[in-house]
Amino acid sequence: MSSIRPLNATPATGAAADSSRLASLLWLVAFLLAAFNLRAPIIALGPMMRSLMDGLSISANVASLLTTIPILCFACISPLAPWLAARLGMDRSIGLALLTLALGVALRGVDSLSWVLLGTMLMGAGIACGNVYMPSFIKRNWPDRVGRMMGFYTVTMGVGATLAAATSVPLMQMTSSWQTPMWLWAAVATLALLVWLFGLWKMPTPAAAVPPRASLGGMLKSPLAWALTLFMGCQSTSFYTMQAWLSQVVTSEGATAAEAGVMLSVINLVTIPASFVVPMLATRLRSQSLLALIITLLIAAGTLGVMLSPLHGQLLWAVLLGVGQGASVSLAFTCMLLRSREVHHSALLSSMSQSIGYLLAATGPVLFGWLHELSGHWQWSMTLLIVLLVVQGVAGLICGRPRFVELHD
Structure with missing residues (x-):
């Protein structure tokens, strides 16, 4: 398990207290940035689906795969997430999920149906793992603030989804390309990944965790x-x-x-x-x-x-x-x-x-x-x-x- 200091831990004094507060703030920012990306990339595509269909010359049936695949990924990948976390540790697993998500969203901006489908699967896999890990991350890091942090988590996801829905069409119209919103959300996911990796670098975790017998x-x-x-x-x-x-x-x-x-x-x-x-x-x-x-x-x-x-x-x-x-x-x-x-x-x-x-x-x-x-x-x-x-x-x-x-x- 990670050596991250929980927010409810007994406060230290002096320089140690300042370091603890900075570490807690860093992980809070990283946590909220990660949550911000767990709905928005899915929602961003919906308002401009017609433009994507025209750009890729695909039918409505094929386009429907782009909305169905992420939900199927949630169903198929979620059972594997605890297994991965037991071997890599939760913090590294969240980092891997963000990497997969950022790569997937970037590929969804490529003007090719094959790459868009691959990107959709990677994005769905990354979000599926994030969905599993983030509640457990709250339970571990803020055990006495579960309600408040869960509220922040769900609100942050909702704000991300709302912004994605509201900005997709204006961005597409400004640049005359349905790809622009995808590139933007790929950049936002990359930012979340970089902040998370910075947290791992500043607060290193053990190389692996002992898998629990509970399955x-x-x-x-x-x-x-x-x-x-x-x-x-x-x-x-x-x-x-x-x-x-x-x-x-x-x-x-x-x-x-x-x-x-x-x-x-x-x-x-x-x-x-x-x-x-x-x-x-x-x-x-x-x-x-x-x-x-x-x-x-x-x-x-x-x-x-x-x-x-x-x-x-x-x-x-x-x-x-x-x-x-x-x-x-x-x-x-x-x-x-x-x-x-x-x-x-x-x-x-x-x-x-x-x-x-x-x-x-x-x-x-x-x-x-x-x-x-x-x-x-x-x-x-x-x-x-x-x-x-x-x-x-x-x-x-x-x-x-x-x-x-x-x-x-």
Whole structure:
């Protein structure tokens, strides 16, 4: 394990205290820069997808791979992340994840479909590992500030995603190239990597860590771990499905494209404060079950609003969806830490819940669209989301109970 001094460690005096504060500040900056890159490169491509399709002369089906591959990487690569961290150490593994991410985003800016696809896979692999490591990094470095740091983590990811969505088209228009935003985010990821490497250089870690005997197979035997996995999977499915299909649902019922765009913007905007407040609230509660149920009911209310009244109350439905979805993902990440005793247990729990959860999320938009084509309307598709929210609510009641996953190292 790293020799990084935790922020809650007993303070030293004099020069030692100054050095400790500088080290803590350095790792805080490195941590936030890393988090800033864990959503933005994915979101940046969406607003300029049409220009990319024209530039690479590809169909919509091929272009859809560029949004599906990262989610599939989350599902496939996450189980490998704890294994890598056990051998390289968590800090070096995060550095490797940032290197892979920066390289992948850079390749996504190459004017070649083959390189773009390779870059998308590398980017997805880097983000997948980062998603697993960062909650465990919080548990190790700030064990008495889990709620606050988890709030900073989720907010920083949300701010990065919001900036990516807002700046992609203006940057593309300014330079007449869809590649420019990709190069920019590659540079931002490289900056995060350099700051992280500087931290490793200033605070060196052991060459390798002893792999714990606890394994992902042991986690798969835990009912509590499965409850958290279902909570994570259902909320991810709801979020990604709404991001992909909400505009088409409301415009097909008579809303304008501008109104649909406002709804999506409001959803993503209000996720930011919700994702900041909920981790701090969750860590102050002995049980998070009621909180999980309330959050799920907010999403259900917004979903039912879109289903039953897509042309009226759009702002209210967007706020309910945004608050619920922002709160649910931050609660899921927080429970990964609250339900585990050890740092490597939280990494295993994070790996399991994210790999299976994002696999569900990848199938959600596809099944949603298939049900629409089969029925000719949106009622079946929206009903699917309601069913998933029932599962999420039950899973939240279970994983919110004050217990720990029991693994034997």
